[in-house]
Amino acid sequence: MSNQHVSTRAPTGLVLNIQHFCTHDGPGIRTTVFLKGCSLRCKWCSNPESIHLKPELAYNPRKCIGEKECGFCLKDVCPESALYAVGSGDRPDDKVRVNWDLCTNCGRCVPVCPTHALTLFGQEMTVDQVLEEVEQDGSFYRESGGGMTVSGGECLLQADFLAALLAEAHRRGINTAIETASNVPWDFMAKVLPHVDTVLHDIKLTDPERHKRWCGADNTRIRANLKRAYETFPDTKFIARTPVIPGVNDDEEHIRATLAFIKPYKNVIDYELLPYHRFGEGKYEFLGAVYEMQDFTSPSPETLKRLREIIDEAFGRPTQAR
Amino acid sequence: MENPARRIAINFGGGYVPGLNSVVTGVVLAASQLGWEVVGIRDGFDGLLFPDRYPEGGLVTLTPTLVENLAGAGGCILGTAARSDPFHVRTINAENMVEEVDRSDELLGVIQKEKIDTVISVVGARALSILWKLSRKGLKTVCVPKSVENDVAATMLSFGFNSGLSFVADMLERCRQAAQSARRVGVVEVLGEHAGWLALQAGMAVCADAVLIPEIPYDLRKVALKLREKATAGRGFGLVVVAEGAKPLAGLGGAAKTLDAPMKAALSPGAAGGESFHVMDRSGQAAAEVALEIQRLTDQETTPLVLGQLAKGGTPTVVDRQLGLGYGAGAVRALEAGRSGVMVVFQPPDLKFVPMNEAINQVRTVPADSELIHIARALGISLGD
Ligand code: SF4
Numbered sequence: 001m002s003n004q005h006v007s008t009r010a011p012t013g014l015v016l017n018i019q020h021f022c023t024h025d026g027p028g029i030r031t032t033v034f035l036k037g038c039s040l041r042c043k044w045c046s047n048p049e050s051i052h053l054k055p056e057l058a059y060n061p062r063k064c065i066g067e068k069e070c071g072f073c074l075k076d077v078c079p080e081s082a083l084y085a086v087g088s089g090d091r092p093d094d095k096v097r098v099n100w101d102l103c104t105n106c107g108r109c110v111p112v113c114p115t116h117a118l119t120l121f122g123q124e125m126t127v128d129q130v131l132e133e134v135e136q137d138g139s140f141y142r143e144s145g146g147g148m149t150v151s152g153g154e155c156l157l158q159a160d161f162l163a164a165l166l167a168e169a170h171r172r173g174i175n176t177a178i179e180t181a182s183n184v185p186w187d188f189m190a191k192v193l194p195h196v197d198t199v200l201h202d203i204k205l206t207d208p209e210r211h212k213r214w215c216g217a218d219n220t221r222i223r224a225n226l227k228r229a230y231e232t233f234p235d236t237k238f239i240a241r242t243p244v245i246p247g248v249n250d251d252e253e254h255i256r257a258t259l260a261f262i263k264p265y266k267n268v269i270d271y272e273l274l275p276y277h278r279f280g281e282g283k284y285e286f287l288g289a290v291y292e293m294q295d296f297t298s299p300s301p302e303t304l305k306r307l308r309e310i311i312d313e314a315f316g317r318p319t320q321a322r
Numbered sequence: 323m324e325n326p327a328r329r330i331a332i333n334f335g336g337g338y339v340p341g342l343n344s345v346v347t348g349v350v351l352a353a354s355q356l357g358w359e360v361v362g363i364r365d366g367f368d369g370l371l372f373p374d375r376y377p378e379g380g381l382v383t384l385t386p387t388l389v390e391n392l393a394g395a396g397g398c399i400l401g402t403a404a405r406s407d408p409f410h411v412r413t414i415n416a417e418n419m420v421e422e423v424d425r426s427d428e429l430l431g432v433i434q435k436e437k438i439d440t441v442i443s444v445v446g447a448r449a450l451s452i453l454w455k456l457s458r459k460g461l462k463t464v465c466v467p468k469s470v471e472n473d474v475a476a477t478m479l480s481f482g483f484n485s486g487l488s489f490v491a492d493m494l495e496r497c498r499q500a501a502q503s504a505r506r507v508g509v510v511e512v513l514g515e516h517a518g519w520l521a522l523q524a525g526m527a528v529c530a531d532a533v534l535i536p537e538i539p540y541d542l543r544k545v546a547l548k549l550r551e552k553a554t555a556g557r558g559f560g561l562v563v564v565a566e567g568a569k570p571l572a573g574l575g576g577a578a579k580t581l582d583a584p585m586k587a588a589l590s591p592g593a594a595g596g597e598s599f600h601v602m603d604r605s606g607q608a609a610a611e612v613a614l615e616i617q618r619l620t621d622q623e624t625t626p627l628v629l630g631q632l633a634k635g636g637t638p639t640v641v642d643r644q645l646g647l648g649y650g651a652g653a654v655r656a657l658e659a660g661r662s663g664v665m666v667v668f669q670p671p672d673l674k675f676v677p678m679n680e681a682i683n684q685v686r687t688v689p690a691d692s693e694l695i696h697i698a699r700a701l702g703i704s705l706g707d
């Protein structure tokens with residue numbers, strides 16, 4: 001990945017997925033569009049497939065029917081010799097394997113695989129293609145006050161495409177929201193934010209050094225961007241969010257520091273805590289290479305309750321039953 | 323052959339295994355016989371890529387005096403590099419954004435600038451592929467195989483295996499004693515995602531009741547039968563060794579693991595639940611599943627235990643010390659013979675050199691007709707089939 005992709009991607013964007021009927025990513029029932037590429041590397045990230053701003057090979061061994069039955073992808077398809085099977089015959093498991101250190105994500109093996117064991121994460125889509133998919137849910141979100149949320153990765157990395165997508169959505173009367181960590185040049189935000197109704201933005205940690213250690217880069221730019229955004233777009237709604245990771249940011253100090261940061265701004269209408277979920281009992285592999293996620297646990301209901309009480313108090317509202 | 327003075331480097335790709343220091347000693351002693359200079363690169367290639375991180379320098383000059391007492395020591399003087407990959411170096415760019423950049427050309431430049439003639443690299447499967455890519459770009463290199471699972475192809479024995487084996491067998495013996503006193507069935511998970519050497523050989527050494535390896539899909543009913551016979555005979559305890567990559571026979575116990583991951587489903591196409599392709603079985607999962615199922619089938623209490631990564635620690639056994647020294651000296655011999663792009667392998671009774679790519683995309687697994695399999699069966703050890 002390199003910067004030449006960044007921001008100049010219009011008119012197509014690299015889309016990871018479009019998910020219908022989401023209820024957690026902004027008001028009402030929403031359709032969430034996930035863009036690929038991220039500018040942080042949080043150690044607890046549970047979506048490694050969203051990190052790189054380029055299409056990447058995805059391999060599902062459960063779908064592979066094996067070298068003996070098929071083996072199409074092994075026949076002079078891969079220019080890097082990145083696909084192989086470990087023997088055959090006496091071995092019960094002759095499923096294809098991917099040498100992820102050799103694979104360059106060229107995608108040549110994808111069309112030859114009859115079972116779709118080999119696919120690509122990330123598709124180039126135009127604004128119209130995305131909205132066509134999104135508008136299938138139109139009736140639902142119009143009734144529920146919902147709309148479209150664009151998430152990631154870091155959706156702001158594809159700023160030109162994103163601005164075009166959101167502007168067109170607005171033109172079609174669709175309410176818009178984005179989810180962002182805001183670690184991008186200010187220009188990107190300035191381009192996109194005029195087309196956004198609700199900005200859901202992360203505040204993962206407030207201390208720059210700790211932010212760097214856990215998320216790969218410090219948060220000085222994030223803080224500067226957010227302040228400037230609150231001030232530049234007074235009519236846009238902002239909702240701050242913290243993914244609560246035990247042992248990282250599940251403490252009162254973090255909550256209070258975040259509150260101190262957002263409270264001066266009336267357009268920051270809420271501060272939400274997102275309990276971190278470990279997805280299943282799985283050890284995650286990132287597209288093959290063992291992924292660095294360590295054993296993060298989920299926060300306890302008691303911790304969340306205690307932290308939420310602090311927020312409710314700051315917002316001057318009774319503690320909500322959740 | 324004329325052998326002018328040379329400056330060679332040694333580094334480690336991948337994580338720690340016992341015996342790394344022996345390879346260093348082997349290289350340094352053999353090279354000093356030839357009058358060559360040896361430097362060590364810290365933490366994979368990080369010593370060259372991130373010199374700022376090393377106040378005392380990313381390169382360490384290795385002299386015979388320095389390494390003399392090293393061969394038997396645990397730890398690793400040069401540091402290891404489980405995640406070091408010069409083709410994807412994580413970087414914060416001028417915009418404070420994190421990205422992975424290809425610094426392989428730069429690395430080759432630094433190696434040249436440091437007048438390093440050849441890099442001797444100690445590699446496992448992953449580091450081997452990365453080294454191969456570097457060698458295709460012109461790096462002169464000779465590599466040495468390390469693997470606690472002994473799954474590197476082209477060699478009979480990777481160093482680190484023997485130390486891992488001794489440790490695992492020792493722990494299994496203790497587990498068996500514990501299981502015996504508690505009248506339980508101990509289910510112990512050991513390393514081995516694709517190859518079952520560690521489970522099989524350690525399990526044999528302590529006469530486990532059953533050994534489940536990736537090469538032989540298992541049917542736990544067979545294992546339960548064996549344990550029940552034993553209980554009937556008044557020996558109501560047992561020891562089952564399971565390699566982390568062991569799998570049930572297709573269609574058995576195959577209640578596809580359902581992973582509760584609604585958000586996962588939201589984020590990547592087709593990556594939901596049991597279909598998720600970047601969810602690998604977690605360390606400890608094999609033991610947990612087998613223990614539960616055996617308890618269900620035998621009505622005997624079971625205790626799962628995971629040895630996992632512990633097998634990669636500790637000090638090397640005498641066999642690994644010899645092997646490490648031999649591999650180190652062998653790598654220097656390969657260089658002396660003008661070879662490059664080769665791996666030093668042990669094919670008893672010889673140390674040989676094979677082209678690196680012969681070991682890439684291969685896993686050394688236990689063949690069905692292996693003598694070890696015959697012996698295990700002869701000892702009455704159930705292999706779950
Ligand atoms: S994506 Fe390209 S390099 Fe990767 S395995 Fe497929 S054909 Fe090979």
Ligand code: SF4
Nearest residue numbers: 064065070071073113
């Ligand atoms: S083409 Fe697909 S199904 Fe066939 S062997 Fe390759 S990965 Fe498996």
